[in-house]
Amino acid sequence: MSENIERVKCLIIGSGPAGYTAAIYAARADMKPLMYTGMEPGGQLTTTTEVDNFPGYADGIDGPQMMMDLQKQAERFGTEVRIGMITEVEFSRKAGGIHRACVDNSKWIEAESVIISTGATAKYLGLPSEQRLRGGGVSACAVCDGFFFKGQDVAIVGGGDTAAEEATYLANICRKVTMLVRKDYMKASKAMQHRVENTANIDLRYNTEVDEILGEQVVEGLRMINNKTGEKEEIAITGFFVAIGHKPNTEIFKDWLDMDDTGYVITQPKTTKTNIPGVFASGDVQDKVYRQAITAAGTGCMAALDAERYLAEIDIEEDIQKPQTKPETV
Numbered sequence: 095m096s097e098n099i100e101r102v103k104c105l106i107i108g109s110g111p112a113g114y115t116a117a118i119y120a121a122r123a124d125m126k127p128l129m130y131t132g133m134e135p136g137g138q139l140t141t142t143t144e145v146d147n148f149p150g151y152a153d154g155i156d157g158p159q160m161m162m163d164l165q166k167q168a169e170r171f172g173t174e175v176r177i178g179m180i181t182e183v184e185f186s187r188k189a190g191g192i193h194r195a196c197v198d199n200s201k202w203i204e205a206e207s208v209i210i211s212t213g214a215t216a217k218y219l220g221l222p223s224e225q226r227l228r229g230g231g232v233s234a235c236a237v238c239d240g241f242f243f244k245g246q247d248v249a250i251v252g253g254g255d256t257a258a259e260e261a262t263y264l265a266n267i268c269r270k271v272t273m274l275v276r277k278d279y280m281k282a283s284k285a286m287q288h289r290v291e292n293t294a295n296i297d298l299r300y301n302t303e304v305d306e307i308l309g310e311q312v313v314e315g316l317r318m319i320n321n322k323t324g325e326k327e328e329i330a331i332t333g334f335f336v337a338i339g340h341k342p343n344t345e346i347f348k349d350w351l352d353m354d355d356t357g358y359v360i361t362q363p364k365t366t367k368t369n370i371p372g373v374f375a376s377g378d379v380q381d382k383v384y385r386q387a388i389t390a391a392g393t394g395c396m397a398a399l400d401a402e403r404y405l406a407e408i409d410i411e412e413d414i415q416k417p418q419t420k421p422e423t424v
């Protein structure tokens with residue numbers, strides 16, 4: 095074996111709730127998992143202050159603290175956590191084949207099984223005021239943060255199904271929801287449009303964009319602009335929700351794994367199995383419906399159990415693989 099190649103039973107890519115839960119289960123099953131954290135150790139929850147809906151924390155928990163707790167728990171059973179980015183993969187198409195992953199464009203790891211937990215990144219508008227007020231009333235997750243704005247006035251931007259769903263979710267909690275749609279129509283399904291239009295406390299504004307989110311430390315208002323007339327209007331709000339989509343972090347897997355048209359990894363129903371034997375996917379990277387820490391953790395557990403069963407049932411190749419050719423059909 096070349097000095098620069100290391101062989102492990104279970105490689106976990108990503109250190110969010112899915113990756114750490116997979117690590118806890120894999121380590122307790124004696125699979126000696128090796129985890130690479132990626133650029134955001136701890137994942138998306140490290141960008142939020144308060145997590146109120148993860149079972150077990152009666153008083154809520156600070157997002158970064160929760161992820162440090164998960165890391166400690168995974169390490170307690172022997173998970174090795176390393177800072178590093180997987181920059182390339184070469185998967186084997188054969189059951190029992192060895193998969194390869196390159197760390198930071200330099201070192202190759204060989205793995206008998208791989209758990210992909212690379213998450214999805216919320217898209218933001220890119221306004222300086224939006225970035226400044228993230229955690230101060232700007233959020234990309236209505237289900238996560240809507241509760242903090244109970245009885246208050248909020249705004250949401252986006253015109254797809256997720257935006258429509260999140261607007262109606264917020265309308266149940268908040269006093270008033272102003273919904274900004276850039277075009278003169280919504281991309282959301284007719285049924286969702288109908289729900290939005292028929293919700294009394296949603297103020298739907300077509301042809302409307304965000305000019306500025308107002309407030310220094312916390313959101314205090316919103317300046318909107320009508321992109322047809324150029325007319326500007328300011329409203330008072332305390333919460334601003336961005337619902338313009340997510341980008342799953344799957345670029346390096348695109349030549350290997352089956353994905354849907356938006357880049358989410360497709361797993362076999364009720365499992366975390368991908369189209370490649372021995373490669374499993376858990377968390378937001380394969381879930382565009384729920385995108386919650388608890389669902390990510392749940393599928394992380396499933397991935398470790400699926401990997402453990404796979405390794406128990408399969409004869410692993412002993413020889414080091416040559417780089418695989420990419421699958422002809424995925």
Ligand SMILES: Cc1cc2nc3c(=O)[nH]c(=O)nc-3n(C[C@H](O)[C@H](O)[C@H](O)COP(=O)(O)OP(=O)(O)OC[C@H]3O[C@@H](n4cnc5c(N)ncnc54)[C@H](O)[C@@H]3O)c2cc1C
Nearest residue numbers: 108109110112132134137138180213238377378385386387
């Ligand atoms: C602001 C905000 C607040 C939220 N609040 C809540 C909440 O209160 N409650 C709740 O349940 N959910 C909340 N969520 C959603 C929750 O954070 C996600 O559902 C959850 O983090 C998904 O977990 P995951 O493990 O799938 O991925 P992520 O948490 O996205 O983690 C992905 C990991 O993969 C790593 N990675 C990516 N690419 C690579 C690579 N090439 N090599 C190595 N590593 C890589 C990243 O560094 C990261 O560690 C919130 C999300 C946001 C953005």
